[in-house]
Amino acid sequence: xxxxxxxxxxxxxxxxxxxxxxxxxxxxxxxxxxxxxxxxxxxxxxxxxxxxxxxxxxxxxxxxxxxxxxxxxxxxxxxxxxxxxxxxxxxxxxxxxxxxxxxxxxxxxxxxxxxxxxxxxxxxxxxxxxxxxxxxxxxxxxxxxxxxxxxxxxxxxxxxxxxxxxxxxxxxxxxxxxxxxxxxxxxxxxxxxxxxxxxxxxxxxxxxxxxxxxxxxxxxxxxxxxxxxxxxxxxxxxxxxxxxxxxxxxxxxxxxxxxxxxx
Amino acid sequence: xxxxxxxxxxxxxxxxxxxxxxxxxxxxxxxxxxxxxxxxxxxxxxxxxxxxxxxxxxxxxxxxxxxxxxxxxxxxxxxxxxxxxxxxxxxxxxxxxxxxxxxxxxxxxxxxxxxxxxxxxxxxxxxxxxxxxxxxxxxxxxxxxxxxxxxxxxxxxxxxxxxxxxxxxxxxxxxxxxxxxxxxxxxxxxxxxxxxxxxxxxxxxxxxxxxxxxxx
Numbered sequence: 001x002x003x004x005x006x007x008x009x010x011x012x013x014x015x016x017x018x019x020x021x022x023x024x025x026x027x028x029x030x031x032x033x034x035x036x037x038x039x040x041x042x043x044x045x046x047x048x049x050x051x052x053x054x055x056x057x058x059x060x061x062x063x064x065x066x067x068x069x070x071x072x073x074x075x076x077x078x079x080x081x082x083x084x085x086x087x088x089x090x091x092x093x094x095x096x097x098x099x100x101x102x103x104x105x106x107x108x109x110x111x112x113x114x115x116x117x118x119x120x121x122x123x124x125x126x127x128x129x130x131x132x133x134x135x136x137x138x139x140x141x142x143x144x145x146x147x148x149x150x151x152x153x154x155x156x157x158x159x160x161x162x163x164x165x166x167x168x169x170x171x172x173x174x175x176x177x178x179x180x181x182x183x184x185x186x187x188x189x190x191x192x193x194x195x196x197x198x199x200x201x202x203x204x205x206x207x208x209x210x211x212x213x214x215x216x217x218x219x220x221x222x223x224x225x226x227x228x229x230x231x232x233x234x235x236x237x238x239x240x241x242x243x244x245x246x247x248x249x250x251x252x253x254x255x256x257x258x259x260x261x262x263x
Numbered sequence: 264x265x266x267x268x269x270x271x272x273x274x275x276x277x278x279x280x281x282x283x284x285x286x287x288x289x290x291x292x293x294x295x296x297x298x299x300x301x302x303x304x305x306x307x308x309x310x311x312x313x314x315x316x317x318x319x320x321x322x323x324x325x326x327x328x329x330x331x332x333x334x335x336x337x338x339x340x341x342x343x344x345x346x347x348x349x350x351x352x353x354x355x356x357x358x359x360x361x362x363x364x365x366x367x368x369x370x371x372x373x374x375x376x377x378x379x380x381x382x383x384x385x386x387x388x389x390x391x392x393x394x395x396x397x398x399x400x401x402x403x404x405x406x407x408x409x410x411x412x413x414x415x416x417x418x419x420x421x422x423x424x425x426x427x428x429x430x431x432x433x434x435x436x437x438x439x440x441x442x443x444x445x446x447x448x449x450x451x452x453x454x455x456x457x458x459x460x461x462x463x464x465x466x467x468x469x470x471x472x473x474x475x476x477x478x479x
Contacts, residue, residue: 001277001279001471003277003280003283004276004452005275005277006273006275008267008272009272012477015478016478142456227450228448228451234294239287240284254265259456263283
């Protein structure tokens with residue numbers, strides 16, 4: 001018989017999971033960039049997790065349904081408008097006794113524009129997690145580690161992000177002098193280079209690192225465990241050594257996460 | 264049968280676990296097993312506790328003494344073996360066994376004007392058996408501890424019966440005093456896996472102390 005046994009049911013595990021999500025806090029992903037036609041997108045992203053419902057599957061799998069990933073994107077969108085550069089042709093008129101008189105050469109050039117875009121959204125996902133207990137660096141840790149890479153429903157977010165990009169581009173273009181006659185041309189060029197499929201792919205590339213290898217820490221305590229804190233100079237703290245800590249899912253009439261340890 | 268039952272959380276410490284914790288506690292704080300008056304204990308330290316002499320008219324400085332106990336050995340229900348009668352270990356009870364070394368500062372004085380005398384320690388060893396039960400106290404949500412209360416004691420062997428009764432009572436009081444220092448926080452019972460809101464227990468069954476409840 002282990003010296004200490006602790007067990008929680010799925011209801012209590014939900015509470016511990018939500019605490020673990022809060023403890024994980026906001027995670028930053030590596031920034032990145034991509035280009036499509038005249039567009040260059042540079043982004044940075046961060047995400048946090050919340051919610052979810054736990055279901056135990058013996059001996060060591062914990063299913064978490066409807067966990068929410070709350071993400072924020074900062075996109076720096078650059079549009080190279082040089083493809084619109086145009087020079088009006090000279091018009092020459094022969095004038096007797098003067099010769100050809102020509103209009104000056106007039107060229108219109110459009111510098112690149114940079115548009116900052118902020119976007120945030122929440123996506124629910126479900127996945128199985130592996131229950132692990134390890135001793136690392138003098139600490140006992142119990143983690144749940146995601147198995148595989150869950151499928152994220154990126155459709156609604158991609159639509160919303162594309163809408164946000166479109167609105168931001170339109171607002172930025174309107175501020176450019178003499179752009180009016182070229183707006184339709186720009187819209188066609190951008191739509192051809194960057195559509196919903198591209199946005200969906202971009203979101204997938206950004207969000208997958210957040211969920212791939214996702215780990216929530218349910219427990220961390222030193223192996224040299226302070227059982228009773230010090231009670232003054234004459235009452236030093238009382239320590240015990242935790243050994244052979246295991247964590248598993250059991251079902252003896254009720255699914256439970258059971259932690260056993262020897263002192 | 265599930266561990267949590269009708270509750271959301273369970274925590275339990277086995278008989279071996281309780282004894283290991285007791286060893287750790289009294290090893291770190293031996294003064295809770297060693298009590299004495301002057302001249303046996305000069306001052307309270309980590310290793311020994313100074314107590315007051317027993318005042319008595321005509322005895323200068325009072326009666327000096329020392330009480331030393333071995334680390335209590337716990338046996339959780341069901342019993343590992345028979346207890347000395349009339350002790351019987353029942354469900355939700357535990358037994359405690361310890362050795363008590365009692366020393367009296369025997370003052371030998373002269374008669375008349377020769378009141379000053381010498382103190383010679385005289386000692387005896389007693390085998391002490393007790394039965395009791397665990398008690399919980401909660402200080403705030405998820406914070407509390409478990410300690411042990413002795414209900415009955417048997418000191419071996421003592422005669423006549425009247426002295427037996429006196430010593431049984433004396434050692435019961437002493438043991439309750441000693442064990443009141445051994446307060447086990449809830450977090451020991453679950454190695455701080457969660458903060459338990461105590462709803463059931465502590466119960467002693469199947470060689471284990473069990474507590475159940477919700478979590479904070």
